[in-house]
Amino acid sequence: MNDYSLRALGYRATGIALLLLSTAAQAAPTDVAGRGVYHFASASGCPFDFTGANPTAARDATPADCNRVALDTHDAHASIDTAGHTILLSTDTAHESRTLIGDVLLQGSGVASNGRRVPLSVQVLLRRTGRTWSPDVYVHAPVSGKFAEVRMDPYRIVVREGTEQRIVFTPEQARDLLAHPSLAARVARQLVEVRPTASGEANANDITIALGIGQVAKSVARARFSSDQPDDTDLNQVLAKGNWTVDVEALSSQIPAWAVKRELFLFGLEASPLLQDVRERGFDKHDKLSFGVANGAGFLRYNGREEPFSGAVASGRAFMQDSFIGLILAWRRDADERTAAAGASAPRAAKRPGGAPA
Structure with missing residues (x-):
């Protein structure tokens, strides 16, 4: 067998080995x-x-x-x-x-x-x-x-x-x-309403979440995302390089404490000493929680008290991508969606029967 054949055989063997390793790694x-x-x-x-x-x-x-x-x-x-x-x-x-x-x-x-x-x-x-x-x-x-x-x-x-x-x-x-x-799921969705906080304005960055229908709907939370970047800027870029803030305000003391605690866990906020009271009892009405980045430094703020927060970017990405509220805030930054929302404030839903999503 000549050198060329040996080299070709070696290449084939190496290729097969790499393919097997790749398949094993994927599996x-x-x-x-x-x-x-x-x-x-x-x-x-x-x-x-x-x-x-x-x-x-x-x-x-x-x-x-x-x-x-x-x-x-x-x-x-x-x-x-x-x-x-x-x-x-x-x-x-x-x-x-x-x-x-x-x-x-x-x-x-x-x-x-x-x-x-x-x-x-x-x-x-x-x-x-x-x-x-x-x-x-x-x-x-x-x-x-x-x-x-x-x-x-x-x-x-x-x-x-x-x-x-x-x-x-x-x-x-x-x-x-x-x-x-299902019919039950469609009815349940109508019981969760998301609307612009300012009546009559399709503000992409400031929403109120209510439970119920029409005039009897009870507001439970307000959320806002603000940044120094244009609304059509990619959110990954905004979170990584811009100045931005997520603000959440409880409009009711009836938000389940377990759901609040789990949100802190999911979005990397539970370790903060600043939020010890929230971890123990949940939100009281008008409690305000904010986190974000200002001039390259992360921060966490609760009812006017503030501390440095190195995990702000990771928490912001998780909140805007993984949570129901964040998903809506992110979507409403889109220019076409803001135009559509200006003509009608439609209910936005997140659940089927069984309680508040985490």
């Missing part, structure tokens, strides 16, 4: 454990792909880490198989009645009734009583209605019950929730 699930928030890639796009100066880029979105598994208990485990599109959750011990073990957030998009592709996400909260798991499912959408041409990574969510495994959520369920919502 290996990612295992995470313990209380924490873990993001992984979405091949179906992320919310920021649909806002800013070039929302058409969403058609060619590259995978980014905006899907999420959050584990609320220290004994929780999750195995994320991106090749097999399966997420397996388990805990080391049984738990008391309806203990929240964690959630899965899947990001995607769909075409709304006006023909525009909009960001969508499905959140599955997983609770456990003894050895039995139960899911609560929520839809986050910046506009109401049904959605066509849904794009969302087709993950199955599986839980371990004793020595057996059980599927608790499927890709088909996700598509049905978005494309063919």
Whole structure:
């Protein structure tokens, strides 16, 4: 065998070895454990792909880490198989009645009734009583209605019950929730209303969230996103390089304390000594929480008291991308959406029956 043949054989062997290693690497699930928030890639796009100066880029979105598994208990485990599109959750011990073990957030998009592709996400909260798991499912959408041409990574969510495994959520369920919502889900969506804070003005950056319908709707929170960048600037760039602030004000003392505490956990705010009272009791009416970046320095502010906050950019990205409120604030920065909102203040919904989304 001549030198050329030997070299060719060596190249083939090396190529096969690299292919096998690559396949093995792609096939290996990612295992995470313990209380924490873990993001992984979405091949179906992320919310920021649909806002800013070039929302058409969403058609060619590259995978980014905006899907999420959050584990609320220290004994929780999750195995994320991106090749097999399966997420397996388990805990080391049984738990008391309806203990929240964690959630899965899947990001995607769909075409709304006006023909525009909009960001969508499905959140599955997983609770456990003894050895039995139960899911609560929520839809986050910046506009109401049904959605066509849904794009969302087709993950199955599986839980371990004793020595057996059980599927608790499927890709088909996700598509049905978005494309063919049940009557109960449609009614529930109408009970969550999002409107401009200033009556009659379609202000993209200042919204009020209310529960109820029409004149009997009760305002529960106000949220605002402000920055020194034009509204059509890519949000990744705004958060990383600009001056910006997220403001949240409680308009009611009836917001569930567990939901407030979980928001602090999900968005990297729970470690602050400034928020000790909030962690213990939730929000009182007119409590104000702000965080952001000013002149390159992160800050956290609560009821007028302020401290440095090095995690501001990460928290801002998580809030604007992963939360129902942030999703709406991000979407309403889009110029076309502001124009549409000026003509009608439509209700925006985020849930099916089962309580407030986290």
